[in-house]
Amino acid sequence: DTEVTQTPKHLVMGMTNKKSLKCEQxxxxxxxxxxxxxxxxxxxxxxxxxxxxxxxNESVPSRFSPECPNSSLLNLHLHALQPEDxxxxxxxxxxxxxxxxxxxxGDGTRLSIL
Amino acid sequence: GNSVTxxxxxVTLSEEAFLTINCTYTATGxxxxxxxxxxxxxxxxxxxxxxxxxxxxxxxxxxxxYRKETTSFHLEKGSVQVSDSAxxxxxxxxxxxxxxxxxxxDGTTLTVKP
Numbered sequence: 001d002t003e004v005t006q007t008p009k010h011l012v013m014g015m016t017n018k019k020s021l022k023c024e025q026x027x028x029x030x031x032x033x034x035x036x037x038x039x040x041x042x043x044x045x046x047x048x049x050x051x052x053x054x055x056x057n058e059s060v061p062s063r064f065s066p067e068c069p070n071s072s073l074l075n076l077h078l079h080a081l082q083p084e085d086x087x088x089x090x091x092x093x094x095x096x097x098x099x100x101x102x103x104x105x106g107d108g109t110r111l112s113i114l
Numbered sequence: 115g116n117s118v119t120x121x122x123x124x125v126t127l128s129e130e131a132f133l134t135i136n137c138t139y140t141a142t143g144x145x146x147x148x149x150x151x152x153x154x155x156x157x158x159x160x161x162x163x164x165x166x167x168x169x170x171x172x173x174x175x176x177x178x179x180y181r182k183e184t185t186s187f188h189l190e191k192g193s194v195q196v197s198d199s200a201x202x203x204x205x206x207x208x209x210x211x212x213x214x215x216x217x218x219x220d221g222t223t224l225t226v227k228p
């Protein structure tokens with residue numbers, strides 16, 4: 001069982017739709033991450049939240065909008081996506097400021113853009 | 115900057131064969147090193163880690179030793195099983211600036227045949 005829960009598991013949306021991906025963890029981790037993963041590739045970092053504040057945005061297009069409402073929740077709001085945005089979106093969390101601690105990943109949301 | 119280089123795959127082995135997946139890294143200072151495994155349809159799971167030179171991480175029969183002199187963290191298992199078929203990612207977390215970011219290798223796909 002993963003300790004990071006992502007919903008939905010699958011999402012199909014048109015290019016004009018607005019949808020949100022959700023992520024939840026109850027491990028007390030204060031660092032949370034969004035990654036994009038294409039098939040047979042490593043995860044690509046999109047955003048990092050530290051103590052509920054956005055600390056890293058890896059030059060992600062504005063059609064992706066992250067939100068961290070509290071220390072347990074992380075959202076990714078999607079709007080006007082492109083077909084190339086189809087991918088597996090992974091959420092992860094870790095202990096803040098502890099370089100020797102791993103990241104804990106959810107099972108991801110598989111997103112398909114029509 | 116930090117980087118991780120993994121041996122190219124895919125790797126196909128027969129059950130009970132010996133496994134080595136090579137991983138070398140470039141980083142300033144003394145990073146922590148990790149191996150993650152990704153089974154089909156799932157997120158990444160921590161397999162093992164090592165946080166300082168000469169540390170050996172081990173889990174489920176897999177081992178890797180942090181070799182600072184060769185900047186390597188090769189993954190080994192003495193006898194693989196069909197259930198070990200997955201994608202394996204080597205990763206590091208550096209000690210400079212933002213300890214939250216991980217750097218991943220490109221991943222190695224392992225297929226074990228009965």
